[in-house]
Amino acid sequence: MPLLRRLAVTLLLITAPIASLAQSEPSVIGVRAMLATWSDPIEALGTLRADESVTLSATVTDIIAEINFQDGQRVAEGDTLIRLRDAEEQARLRAAQSLRDERRNALGRASELQNRNLAARADVEDSQSRVDQAEADIAALRARLEDYRLTAPFSGRVGTRNVSPGALVTPGMELITLDKLDVMKLDFSVPETYLGRLAPGLSLSATTAAYPDAVFNGEIASLGTRVDPVTRSIGVRAEIDNADEKLRPGMLMEVVVRQQSRQSVVVPEAAVQPNGNRHYVMLIDDHDSAPRLRQQSVELGERRAGEVEINQGLAANDIVVVHGLQRARDGQAVRLIGLLDEDTDVRDLLEADR
Template sequence: MLLVALAPPSAHAQADRPATAVIASDAERQTWSDPLEALGTVRADESVTLSATVTEIIRAVHFNDGERVAQGDLLVHLEDLEEQAELAAAQARLVEQRNVLARARDLAERNLGARAELEDARARVQQAQAEIEAAQARLAAHRIHAPFDGVVGLREISPGMLVSPGTALVRLDKLDVVDVDFTVPSRHLGAISRGQTITASTDAYPDRRFSGRVTGIDNRIDPATRSITLRARIDNDDGALRPGQLMQTILERDRREVVAVPESVLLPQGEHQYLFVIDREAMTVERREVEIGERREGWVEVTGGLDPGERLVRHGIQKVRDGDAVRVLDVADEDNPIREILRRHRDALDTERNGP
């Protein structure tokens, strides 16, 4: 009897099948953390409302709405003619008393004057100097200067307005950096420390993310809510963020390096997870079981069975089997989404499915 060795039909079929068109993705090494979400409020790095300390009429206003000012800039000038006159009189008295002191010193050196008269003359000079300093202080109270670089608020005063001690003249905020205060449940206190990274967003800029670091942790827990307040600092060079603005914050805890893959590359079967790894030289696929960990917004942590940089079948996973030859149309990532790849290759894929 003649025996003929026949290959399994599946092997013949597999060898005869053309390479399957797929879209790939690479396993990536990413930095992950355990996020803690909270709502926060923006605060200026430095903030002050400058007020009048005397009763007087505004002589001039030297700022406009929302203007940037530098430390030392004159913002508001109150009428100060009387104070200038007092300063001039004090300066004249100082000149007079210095002349008296010079004469008393000359007489004392020639033993023609009493030592007591010389000491009295020196005391009167010191008194005149003190009067000048007092007059200068009164004059300075009529000129309001910026204590630091910042941005002024809306102007609500005008020349000719009478102000009194405590009257608010201008609000000044330092906004090149801002603080964000937010509260978290006190049960997380053991996992919180200064220097941790936060990511913040606001509805005013839905496509933008702001990064910062925790700079302060309150020393008390709110007994009513059992929460604790944290403060993070965020760069704000362009002035996009304003005091009082609501922010959604994400505090990153337990940062670690992981191997991550897009969720769509996984092929679950019961309690097991599989994916297809592409051999870049042979252009064939290997069905491989992997161990997974946490999930993050379309990504999955792979804790075993895969190395970073390995290429995987992402689109077309249902059309391939272990050992199949594949043809990679492109590698999908954030800048090259699957939709765009399919659009570019639509005609070729239609021909492949339906024939010429």
């Protein structure tokens, strides 16, 4: 029995350092600090407007004779969309043209007589004045006839119509909307404290609940000239390409303005450990055969989804612990399971290590 006890104690003394060594080398997963393009985001909510938008209405009282478009149709600049009944105005125009022709003939006869010294020069001048008056009357009638035609002032897409041929319209009555949708204006406001960081040409991205998986890119076109004294914000207008016409005026969009673009060292947020007002990462020194940890103080910059900017303390390609920090200690030897990248996640590495 004493001999067996001595053997058991000896085995315990031998296995204790091995167990201690196994416990002192926890398994961790690392990630390389990457050098990436970074910009401080400014977030806001904005409303879309068409690049050009107009509601066409009548300027005279009459009956609709023709409607030359379908709901939602694309039209070109100058296309006649609605024609009002203009028979009376056309008759007045023909009468004015006949009177002009008559006065032109009279002017010709007076000029011929004056060339033969058979008429006074004043008669010719009076005839010329009457011709000019007839031309002015014709121009006025033609201009009035334009009021009986509603034409597209620019190329775009019409909305739905709420009138029909035969309907009586009056001045100011809204007949049809027309929007230019190939480029959209996005209006939003930001606090005045950002004014010094904004300028025309800054890029931005916007999303909308209508297309949750799509991101629409654009750039700032102009800044407002006044700061709202109540909200202390300034208006910003951006332009977004909309060649496929997915976006519509009035839509609400979440805007992220990318400003102060720079190259920064970036690591996942999960790799950073806070301690009071300071932050640390566990740097993996893999130059030796046994990787060893070193607690490294870092200075953080801005944050974005799942990532944090490192201003000081790390360099690109440094390896830090991103999984297994609970058991990681400064100066400790570790077993590095693998490194995260775009094609590998924590679960893949853990399953491969089983």
